[in-house]
Amino acid sequence: MTVTEAPVATRSSTPSVRRGRGTFRSRVLVPYAMLAPGIILFVAFMAAPIFYTLFLSFQKTKVSGLGLGSGARSTVFAGIDNYVTTLTNTEFGASVGRVLVYGFILIPLMLGLALLFALLLDSRRTRAAGFSRTAIFLPYAVPAVISSLLWGFLYLPAVSPFYFVFDKLGWDVPSLLSSGGVTFAIANIALWGGVGFNMIVMYTSLKSVPSDIYEAAKLDGASEIQIALRIKIPIIAPAIVMTALFSMVATLQVFAEPTTLRPLTNSLSTSWSPLMLVYRDAFTRDDIYSAAATSIVIALVTFAFSFLFLRVVQKRAFGQED
Amino acid sequence: MTTTLTRTRPDRDLRKTERASARAFRQKASPVSTGILIIGAIYCLFPVFWVLMASSKDSSELFSTFTLMPSTHLWDNIVQLSQYRDGLFWRWVLNTAIYAGVGALASTWISAISGYVLAKFEFPGKKVVFSILLMGVLVPGVILAIPQYFLLAEVGLTNTMWSVLLPQIISPYGIYLARIYAAASVPTEVIEASRTEGAGELYIFNRIALPMMGPGLVTIFLFQFVAVWNNFMLPYIMLGDDQLFPVTVGLSGLLNQGASAPSMYTLVITGALLSIIPLIILFLVLQRYWKVDLAAGAVKA
Numbered sequence: 001m002t003v004t005e006a007p008v009a010t011r012s013s014t015p016s017v018r019r020g021r022g023t024f025r026s027r028v029l030v031p032y033a034m035l036a037p038g039i040i041l042f043v044a045f046m047a048a049p050i051f052y053t054l055f056l057s058f059q060k061t062k063v064s065g066l067g068l069g070s071g072a073r074s075t076v077f078a079g080i081d082n083y084v085t086t087l088t089n090t091e092f093g094a095s096v097g098r099v100l101v102y103g104f105i106l107i108p109l110m111l112g113l114a115l116l117f118a119l120l121l122d123s124r125r126t127r128a129a130g131f132s133r134t135a136i137f138l139p140y141a142v143p144a145v146i147s148s149l150l151w152g153f154l155y156l157p158a159v160s161p162f163y164f165v166f167d168k169l170g171w172d173v174p175s176l177l178s179s180g181g182v183t184f185a186i187a188n189i190a191l192w193g194g195v196g197f198n199m200i201v202m203y204t205s206l207k208s209v210p211s212d213i214y215e216a217a218k219l220d221g222a223s224e225i226q227i228a229l230r231i232k233i234p235i236i237a238p239a240i241v242m243t244a245l246f247s248m249v250a251t252l253q254v255f256a257e258p259t260t261l262r263p264l265t266n267s268l269s270t271s272w273s274p275l276m277l278v279y280r281d282a283f284t285r286d287d288i289y290s291a292a293a294t295s296i297v298i299a300l301v302t303f304a305f306s307f308l309f310l311r312v313v314q315k316r317a318f319g320q321e322d
Numbered sequence: 323m324t325t326t327l328t329r330t331r332p333d334r335d336l337r338k339t340e341r342a343s344a345r346a347f348r349q350k351a352s353p354v355s356t357g358i359l360i361i362g363a364i365y366c367l368f369p370v371f372w373v374l375m376a377s378s379k380d381s382s383e384l385f386s387t388f389t390l391m392p393s394t395h396l397w398d399n400i401v402q403l404s405q406y407r408d409g410l411f412w413r414w415v416l417n418t419a420i421y422a423g424v425g426a427l428a429s430t431w432i433s434a435i436s437g438y439v440l441a442k443f444e445f446p447g448k449k450v451v452f453s454i455l456l457m458g459v460l461v462p463g464v465i466l467a468i469p470q471y472f473l474l475a476e477v478g479l480t481n482t483m484w485s486v487l488l489p490q491i492i493s494p495y496g497i498y499l500a501r502i503y504a505a506a507s508v509p510t511e512v513i514e515a516s517r518t519e520g521a522g523e524l525y526i527f528n529r530i531a532l533p534m535m536g537p538g539l540v541t542i543f544l545f546q547f548v549a550v551w552n553n554f555m556l557p558y559i560m561l562g563d564d565q566l567f568p569v570t571v572g573l574s575g576l577l578n579q580g581a582s583a584p585s586m587y588t589l590v591i592t593g594a595l596l597s598i599i600p601l602i603i604l605f606l607v608l609q610r611y612w613k614v615d616l617a618a619g620a621v622k623a
Contacts, residue, residue, distance in 0.1 A: 030523050031445040034524070035439050035440075037432050038432050038497060041491055042455065042492050045492055048473060049472070052473050053468075113362070117358075120355040132363040134609065135364075136362050136363055138370070141598065141601040143552045145571075146569075149573060150373055151369060152577075159376070161390050192366065192369070196366065255554065256555065291468060292468075292472075295468055299461065302465060
C-alpha cells in the first residue's frame with residue numbers, strides 16, 4: 001500500500017510542507033500520531049462494527065434436540081442463508097416499497113420547495129427575506145422525535161386546529177394517521193424538518209455566483225424567471241445533486257419519525273421501514289443474524305450512493321488540489 | 323470557499339456593500355415572491371406556535387378547548403414536569419447537553435487535527451487514509467447503530483454514557499470539511515516558521531492552526547451538535563436505564579405511556595417546548611455560521 005502510494009506523494013506538484021531532510025520520525029510518525037485519535041475511533045466505531053456485522057450475517061443458531069439446556073444451542077456457519085431469507089422476506093420487500101413511496105413523495109417536494117425558496121430569497125424583489133429565511137430554517141433545530149411529536153398532535157382530530165376548521169366547514173377529511181395517509185403524515189414531518197436546510201445549501205451556492213453575470217443577462221433583456229431557469233439553476237446544479245443524494249440516503253434510514261408516531265396510530269407496523277424491521281429482528285425477536293444480514297443489505301445500497309457521492313465530490317472539490 | 327472562512331469581520335463589510343448595491347438596484351417589491359416565502363415561514367413556524375399554546379393548557383383543556391387558544395397553566399405544567407419522578411426531565415436535559423455538547427466538542431477537535439494533518443502534511447499512505455475516511459461520509463450513523471450495539475455489548479459498555487458518546491465522536495464529514503478549512507486558512511509558511519523556532523507539532527496545531535480555522539470549526543461543531551441531538555436510534559438502542567436518556571428518547575417514552583394515561587400528554591407537550599427553546603436560541607445566535615456548501619466548494623469564484 002505504502003509502496004504504491006509513495007510515488008504519488010513525491011510527484012505531487014504542491015507539497016504542503018517541504019522537508020529538506022525529513023527523518024522517518026517527522027515524515028511518518030508525527031502525522032500518524034496526530035491522526036491516531038481519528039483513525040482509532042474510525043476503526044472502533046465504523047470499520048469494526050461493519051466487519052462484525054458481516055461476520056454475524058454469515059452465521060445462524062443451530063438448535064439441537066429440544067433446544068433446552070446450555071449446550072443445545074450452537075452457532076454455525078450459515079453461508080448466504082440469512083441473505084436469502086432477507087431478500088425473499090415479503091416484510092422486508094414491503095418496507096422497502098413503503099420507503100420508496102415515501103421518498104418519491106418527499107424528495108421532489110422538499111427539493112422543489114427548497115429550490116423555489118432559495119431562488120425567491122435570491123431575488124431582489126423579495127421583501128422580508130431575512131425573516132422568512134430564518135423561519136424556514138428554524139425547524140432544522142428541532143430533532144425528528146420532537147417534530148414527530150408536534151405534528152403527531154396536529155394530526156390528531158381531537159387536538160388539531162386543521163380538523164377544527166374542516167369540521168366547521170362540514171368537510172369530512174380522513175385522518176392522516178389512517179393507513180392510507182400515514183406515509184403523507186411522515187413525509188410532511190420530514191419536509192418540515194428538511195426544507196430549510198436544503199434551502200440554505202442552495203442559497204449559499206447561489207450567493208457565490210458573481211452578480212455581474214445576472215447584470216449582463218438583464219442588459220440582454222432576460223426576465224427574472226428566465227435568469228432563474230437558464231442561469232441560476234444550471235449554476236447551482238451540483239448543489240442540487242448533493243442535496244438529492246443526501247436526501248435519498250436519509251430516506252432509506254427513516255426510523256425516528258415512524259417510531260415516535262406509533263403510539264398515536266394503529267397504521268404503523270413494527271416493520272414499517274427497513275431499519276424498524278432490523279430493530280425488531282435484533283431486539284424483539286432476538287434474531288441478530290438475520291438482522292445483521294438485513295443491515296448489510298441496507299448498508300450496501302447506501303454505499304452505492306456513497307460512491308456516487310464520492311465521484312461527484314472528488315471531481316468538484318479536489319479536482320484542482322491534487 | 324473564502325467567503326465561508328473569512329466570515330467573521332469581512333462579512334460585515336461585504337454585507338454593507340451588498341446592501342448598498344441592493345439599494346442602488348432596488349426594484350419594485352414583488353408581492354408574489356414575498357408572499358410565497360411568508361407562507362413557507364408560517365408553515366415552518368406553525369407547529370412551534372401550536373406547542374407554545376398547547377403547553378399552557380392543563381390536561382382537560384387540551385382536548386376540550388380550541389387548540390390555538392392559550393390558557394394559564396404553563397407554569398403549573400412546568401412545575402408538574404419538574405416534579406415528575408424527582409426531576410427526571412431535567413436529568414434528560416443535562417444528559418442531552420453532555421452527549422451533544424461534549425460529544426460535538428471532542429468531535430470538532432478530532433476532525434480539526436485530522437483535517438489539518440491531511441491538508442498540511444505529506445506522508446506515505448495519505449491518499450489511502452483520506453479515501454477510506456471519505457468512504458465513511460455516507461455510511462450513516464444510523465445504520466451503524468445496531469452493529470455498534472452488538473460490539474459494545476461484547477465489551478460490556480452498553481447502557482452507559484460512553485455507549486452514546488463515543489460512537490458519535492468520529493465524523494468523516496467533519497474531517498472532510500476540516501481538511502478544506504485547513505488547506506484554505508492555515509498558511510504553510512506559518513507552520514514552517516514555527517517549526518524553525520522549535521515549536522512542537524501539537525503546540526503548532528493547538529495554538530496556531532486551530533485559531534486560524536476558527537469560523538470553519540464552529541460550522542463543524544454545529545453540524546455535529548445537531549447530528550448528535552438528532553440521533554434517536556443510537557441512544558434508543560444503547561440505553562435501558564432512563565436516568566441516562568437524552569430528552570428525545572425520554573419524551574418518546576412518555577408519549578408511549580400517554581396512550582394509557584392521557585395526562586402524560588401535557589407533560590410531553592411541555593417537555594417538547596422546553597427542549598426546543600434553547601436550541602432555537604442557539605440557532606438564531608449562531609445563524610451566520612450556517613452558510614453551508616455541502617461539498618464546501620473549491621468551485622467558488
